[in-house]
Amino acid sequence: MNISEDAGALLERVRRAREERRTVRRAGAEVGLDAAYEIQAALGEGREIKGYKLGLISAAKQEQMGIDSPIYGRVYPEMLLESPVKLSGFIQPRLEPELAVVLGGDLPPGAAPGAASLAVGGLFLAIDFLDSIWEGYRFSISDVVADNTSGGGFLLGERLLDVPLEGKLSLYLNGELLTEGPLEALGKVDERLVWLAGEVGGLKAGQVVFLGSPAAALETRPGTLELRGPEGSALIARIEE
Amino acid sequence: MPEQSVGVDIETLARRLDEAWENREPIAPLTESDGLAVDHSYAVQSRWTEMRLERGERIVGRKIGLTSPAMQEQMGVNEPDYGSLWASRYFPATVGRVEIPADVFLQPRVEGEIAFLIGRPLEGTNVTPQEVLVATEALAVAVEVVDSRIEDWRIKLPDTIADNASYGGFTLGPWSRALRETDLRTLGMLIHQNGQPVVQAIGAAALGSPARAVAWLANKLTSFGVRLEPGDIVLSGALGRATPAQKGDVFVLEAYGQPPLTVTFV
Amino acid sequence: MSETTKVEGLARRLLAAERARTPIDPLTDEHPDLTLRDAYRIQEAALEERGEPCVGYKLGFTSEAMRRQMGIPGPNYGRLTRSMPVDADSGPIPLSELIHPRVEPEVALLVERDLAGPGLTRAEIHLAVRLAFAALEVVDSRFRDYRFRLEDNTADNSSAARLVLGAPVDLSSAPDLRLVGALLWKDGHVLDSGVGANAMGDPLSAVVWLANRLGEWGRALEEGSIVLTGGLTRAHPVGEGGTFVAEFGGLGAVRAHFGEEGQHAGHKADHDGGAHTRAERGPDPAPLRSRRRRAGLPTGGDPHGHL
Numbered sequence: 001m002n003i004s005e006d007a008g009a010l011l012e013r014v015r016r017a018r019e020e021r022r023t024v025r026r027a028g029a030e031v032g033l034d035a036a037y038e039i040q041a042a043l044g045e046g047r048e049i050k051g052y053k054l055g056l057i058s059a060a061k062q063e064q065m066g067i068d069s070p071i072y073g074r075v076y077p078e079m080l081l082e083s084p085v086k087l088s089g090f091i092q093p094r095l096e097p098e099l100a101v102v103l104g105g106d107l108p109p110g111a112a113p114g115a116a117s118l119a120v121g122g123l124f125l126a127i128d129f130l131d132s133i134w135e136g137y138r139f140s141i142s143d144v145v146a147d148n149t150s151g152g153g154f155l156l157g158e159r160l161l162d163v164p165l166e167g168k169l170s171l172y173l174n175g176e177l178l179t180e181g182p183l184e185a186l187g188k189v190d191e192r193l194v195w196l197a198g199e200v201g202g203l204k205a206g207q208v209v210f211l212g213s214p215a216a217a218l219e220t221r222p223g224t225l226e227l228r229g230p231e232g233s234a235l236i237a238r239i240e241e
Numbered sequence: 242m243p244e245q246s247v248g249v250d251i252e253t254l255a256r257r258l259d260e261a262w263e264n265r266e267p268i269a270p271l272t273e274s275d276g277l278a279v280d281h282s283y284a285v286q287s288r289w290t291e292m293r294l295e296r297g298e299r300i301v302g303r304k305i306g307l308t309s310p311a312m313q314e315q316m317g318v319n320e321p322d323y324g325s326l327w328a329s330r331y332f333p334a335t336v337g338r339v340e341i342p343a344d345v346f347l348q349p350r351v352e353g354e355i356a357f358l359i360g361r362p363l364e365g366t367n368v369t370p371q372e373v374l375v376a377t378e379a380l381a382v383a384v385e386v387v388d389s390r391i392e393d394w395r396i397k398l399p400d401t402i403a404d405n406a407s408y409g410g411f412t413l414g415p416w417s418r419a420l421r422e423t424d425l426r427t428l429g430m431l432i433h434q435n436g437q438p439v440v441q442a443i444g445a446a447a448l449g450s451p452a453r454a455v456a457w458l459a460n461k462l463t464s465f466g467v468r469l470e471p472g473d474i475v476l477s478g479a480l481g482r483a484t485p486a487q488k489g490d491v492f493v494l495e496a497y498g499q500p501p502l503t504v505t506f507v
Numbered sequence: 508m509s510e511t512t513k514v515e516g517l518a519r520r521l522l523a524a525e526r527a528r529t530p531i532d533p534l535t536d537e538h539p540d541l542t543l544r545d546a547y548r549i550q551e552a553a554l555e556e557r558g559e560p561c562v563g564y565k566l567g568f569t570s571e572a573m574r575r576q577m578g579i580p581g582p583n584y585g586r587l588t589r590s591m592p593v594d595a596d597s598g599p600i601p602l603s604e605l606i607h608p609r610v611e612p613e614v615a616l617l618v619e620r621d622l623a624g625p626g627l628t629r630a631e632i633h634l635a636v637r638l639a640f641a642a643l644e645v646v647d648s649r650f651r652d653y654r655f656r657l658e659d660n661t662a663d664n665s666s667a668a669r670l671v672l673g674a675p676v677d678l679s680s681a682p683d684l685r686l687v688g689a690l691l692w693k694d695g696h697v698l699d700s701g702v703g704a705n706a707m708g709d710p711l712s713a714v715v716w717l718a719n720r721l722g723e724w725g726r727a728l729e730e731g732s733i734v735l736t737g738g739l740t741r742a743h744p745v746g747e748g749g750t751f752v753a754e755f756g757g758l759g760a761v762r763a764h765f766g767e768e769g770q771h772a773g774h775k776a777d778h779d780g781g782a783h784t785r786a787e788r789g790p791d792p793a794p795l796r797s798r799r800r801r802a803g804l805p806t807g808g809d810p811h812g813h814l
Binding site: 048050053077080100102104105119121122124156159160161162203206208233 | 281361363365366367368369370371372374375378399422423425426450452453
Binding site: 422428429430431438441442443444449466495498 | 589682683685686687689690699700701702703704707754755756757
């Protein structure tokens with residue numbers, strides 16, 4: 001990889017903050033989106049990619065950040081968590097209710113939306129434990145992309161849900177509603193997959209794509225986490241210190 | 242139980258198991274007679290399977306054993322084991338009924354399970370339950386007859402692994418696509434033996450969920466250089482206890498959303 | 508002391524225990540000859556004293572395993588009153604209102620027409636029951652350490668205390684209730700599991716038993732009644748509080764969260780509580796609500812006169 005001095009500095013900053021599990025304040029020049037994705041890739045070099053997560057899926061947020069598409073991060077095997085989830089493993093965790101697609105077939109770049117629909121093996125409830133090195137989640141678009149799009153960890157439901165889905169996702173902590181959002185806010189699954197496959201050079205059967213959240217990310221504390229989704233589906237987990 | 246086998250002759254043990262299977266005469270635990278330990282137990286199982294394949298046997302899939310906390314505790318292990326499904330002991334059901342000859346077994350027991358029909362290859366070291374469901378073509382309820390070549394079922398972990406995970410035979414209900422989209426954890430299953438309830442269980446009894454058990458198998462097989470292939474059948478582990486069966490017994494298995502499966506031992 | 512005085516006295520003793528949240532010794536310690544008929548009279552007297560409309564029934568000891576564990580010869584029933592249903596989304600159930608609550612997952616059914624036994628068959632019940640709900644029942648025996656005989660427990664309204672209902676599910680889209688699995692969680696850990704068949708072989712059979720039992724006493728199982736058909740697992744102590752969730756195959760999930768006093772009260776004594784919320788979520792809210800209003804204590808006569 002041939003990257004600029006600024007990008008090299010950002011890469012080192014992200015790498016060290018992630019290793020030392022501490023927050024940092026943003027500083028230095030903007031490296032641009034392409035360089036940020038190169039940093040993201042360099043930080044995960046040689047690791048198995050279990051899938052991807054989408055971020056900034058709402059048009060409003062994209063506009064706010066000055067982009068016209070979502071962003072993505074890589075999902076590595078150790079990011080797929082099991083309950084109980086320990087908060088001590090994160091820098092500054094936040095939660096989002098999500099849906100995830102698990103691909104039933106390969107999806108090459110440039111495929112048609114119909115091919116993407118066919119490649120959907122199933123949908124599952126998911127909870128995204130975001131994490132960021134950027135203090136207070138204050139970052140520019142290249143900062144967050146370089147930091148793997150705030151990739152932390154994920155829980156996946158075990159019931160396969162089939163499209164089309166209607167309704168909402170509601171996330172509860174200790175019986176109290178934390179946040180909820182409508183499934184329409186996730187956008188069209190096939191279009192998301194086509195876009196992502198184009199960005200990452202194709203998706204493979206078995207990979208998981210977290211589709212982003214229809215609701216705002218929230219801080220959390222230990223307790224019982226309960227995600228309710230369409231068709232009476234639920235994902236229950238425990239959060240510990 | 243020794244950690245490592247000392248001077249175990251894999252060929253001899255495989256042959257002894259095969260003779261016990263063929264002659265229906267149980268043998269002493271291999272852990273006692275030969276000091277078999279876990280390290281060589283899968284090798285014995287493989288060798289025995291090879292011997293049978295040489296004589297025309299076919300492998301139609303895999304079975305997962307020791308999926309319940311109770312069984313794992315009894316065996317002093319914290320993971321399941323697996324064996325091969327041999328075609329010669331697949332008993333196809335017709336319209337939900339099947340007769341199984343009691344006299345081909347030594348000391349048969351009946352278990353209710355969920356069977357997976359694999360639709361796409363599954364391999365890797367991080368296969369998830371969700372990937373399993375997505376790679377599954379269809380599911381069915383299954384009755385597995387477990388059996389042991391070891392006298393009085395006096396098995397330790399290496400004994401049952403070598404003994405093809407105590408495989409006896411199996412039958413299946415119809416393959417169902419709808420079961421893929423059913424929450425397998427909360428799928429209820431009932432087994433009646435001669436009209437008396439003997440098992441009331443749910444899917445979560447198999448390692449938390451049957452798909453989780455199959456994910457364990459895919460990861461385990463990969464470590465042995467084997468992968469789950471399209472067309473493979475996987476029996477994902479008993480829901481509830483194994484019930485001893487004898488000639489004349491009628492077992493009826495019912496599961497959520499599925500037609501009943503009646504097994505008569507003749 | 509007349510029979511009536513004795514019945515009323517014991518009913519008041521149970522109510523006082525509930526209100527003071529102080530458990531008492533079994534009534535049969537003092538009255539070893541207490542009959543099941545006496546017990547239902549005490550239950551009825553306590554309900555009258557309480558003065559709340561009834562919204563349904565709960566069955567107790569519907570599983571063979573539970574009866575064996577507790578040394579109880581047969582099932583019984585209690586009445587659900589208006590203050591018992593809790594809306595899962597309106598805050599914790601205050602522990603300060605309860606003595607030593609336990610939780611069990613159950614299938615709840617809504618009876619949509621009067622069922623007058625005895626002699627009712629499963630088919631007749633099936634026609635009268637359209638909606639099923641995932642439910643968590645909170646029991647809270649007024650007896651110390653849950654030590655009681657069937658007669659004590661019956662007098663104590665079958666330990667009825669609270670209930671939470673999930674969203675209604677049309678039975679035509681749900682399969683055989685016997686084969687519905689239930690997974691009970693506490694604080695994010697799986698605690699127990701069971702199947703629908705644990706309730707008298709079938710939750711619908713539990714309604715058959717109830718309707719016929721009431722019928723023997725000349726009473727109908729009233730239209731609009733919610734019936735809690737019996738625990739699918741054993742009852743699990745709430746202890747210091749926490750979050751219970753039950754997931755049911757085909758019926759969705761339901762939650763009961765327990766907390767301390769001072770937090771927003773979970774149950775609403777001044778209206779229909781959980782049943783109201785349920786009705787609002789239901790596919791056909793208005794008729795449900797009116798049916799429920801009509802459900803109440805039957806009027807006139809001794810309901811147990813035929814015992």
